[in-house]
Every structure is written in C-alpha cells, then in structure tokens.
Amino acid sequence: MNSKTKPRLAASNYLNTAPLIWSFKHGARKDLVNLVEALPSACADLLASHEVDFALVPVIEYQRIEDAVLVPAVCVGSRQKVRSVVLVSRLNNLKKVRTVALDGSSRTSAALVKIIFQEFLGFEPEWTTRSPDLKQMLHDNDAALIIGDPAMTFAREGLRVLDLAALWHDFTGLGFVFAMWMAGKSIATEPAIDFVQAAREGLAKRNEIIDSYEQSLGLSRTDLETYLTENITFFLDDDLRKGLQLYYNLAQKHGLIPGLKPLNL
DSSP states (O other): OOGGGSOEEEEOOSGGGHHHHHHHHTSTTTTTOEEEEOOHHHHHHHHHTTSOSEEEEEGGGGGTSTTEEEEEEEEEEESSOOSSEEEEESOSOGGGOOEEEEETTOSHHHHHHHHIIIIIISOOOEEEEEOSOHHHHHHHSSEEEEESTHHHHSOOTTOEEEEHHHHHHHHHSOOEEEEEEEEEGGGTTOOOSOHHHHHHHHHHTHHHHHHHHHHHHTOOHHHHHHIIIIIOEEEOOHHHHHHHHHHHHHHHHTTOSSSOOOOOO
C-alpha cells in the first residue's frame, strides 16, 4: 500500500495506550497505517487540524472538535483506580488548596480536576498550566495534576496522592473514560481499521509490552501486569458509558465545553 494512501493515526506512547497501538507498531496492522506518536493534547490538535485521520484523543475533545466522531467500543478507561492520573499535594485537606498546576499534556484530566473541585468540593482554586515537572509545580502551587507514565514513577514521600478515577468513583459510583479513538467526519463512514481486534492483539502481547516498559519506568512486572489488566480497561461497557455521559453533562454545566454533542456510539 502506498504510504500516502494509508490512514494516518496519532496516539501517545504512554503505557496506558500501548495495548491499543501495539498492532500498529509491531503487529498485524503495522504496514496498514502511518502512526504518529505525540502527547494526548497534541493528538487532539492533529485531529482537529486534519493532519491525521484517526487519533487516540482525550475524551473532552469530542465536545470541542466540531467534526470529531467517536470510534465505538475501545477506550482508555478505569472502573475504579487508574494510578496514572493523580492530583498531588503537600496539603492533607483539599479544602485548603488555593492554586493547582495542571499538566499541559492533559485535557480530559484537567477538566476532571475542575469538575471535582467545582461540583463535588464546592469551590474553585486558581488554575495554571505547566509542563509535568512535579517539583516545580508544587514549588509554585498547592497541588498539581500529573498524568501518564510520570504519574506512576515519582517519589511519594511527604505527599498526598489522590487517584482521580478513584475520586470520581467515590463521588459518582461510576467508571471513567480518559481517551478514545476518534475520526474526522470525512472518513468516519469508512471504518477500514478494526480497532477492537487491534486492542485484543495488543493485550495478547502484553508480556512484550511489559518487557519494553519495565526498565524505562522502573516498576515491577507485577505492577505493570496489574496496571494493564486491573487499573486500565480498554473496552467500553455500560458503566463507563454512563460515567462518560455524566462527565460531559458536568463539563457543560461548568462551562468547560462549548456545547453538548450527543454521545453517539
């Protein structure tokens, strides 16, 4: 297949996306697509500017990118505890937090933090967006949002670390979806890529994925296995759908999205 005719895909290379993109990097679909690796926020920008055909995008961007269409069934979600999206503070009481630094590579999680403070804690701190340097973020702010692999590997001593998916579940009783594949409207009627089978292939190869991340993240094989099989879920179910709809409803309520598109799955 001519590379110019191959679908263009964008996704991050965090551990939580690895099973979803393994097939496109190393497996059965390696020669069928052109894959670009970028931070989640950059993936959204690539899709919005039509530089790629599909992207694994923070779910908040479905409501912000006018012609974005959700690819059903596959997601990066968590039913209760995600471990890789955390709010970190030196304060024990969230009610005392006045300033929060948001990881600039995140958009769904940044909106989630704002919802948690405004909807469930009843107040709004001052927000700032920073690169994910936790020491610097906490030097200048009471709390910091960190996502992805950096959120799993920093020293926790002396810090209060709150798992955002667990917080969401405590307040709502629902799971949470962080990212989904999305397409531009122009090609959404031609689903030539089987993202479900790609995800299944990646999960079947998780030992190889663990091999490649074990050294770089400095986490044990047991930790990585638990993360990929228990903390993260890659297939959308009714609980996650309900959580996603509530998230969108609250994002609209608090002015975090321009409108409310129906959840077309």
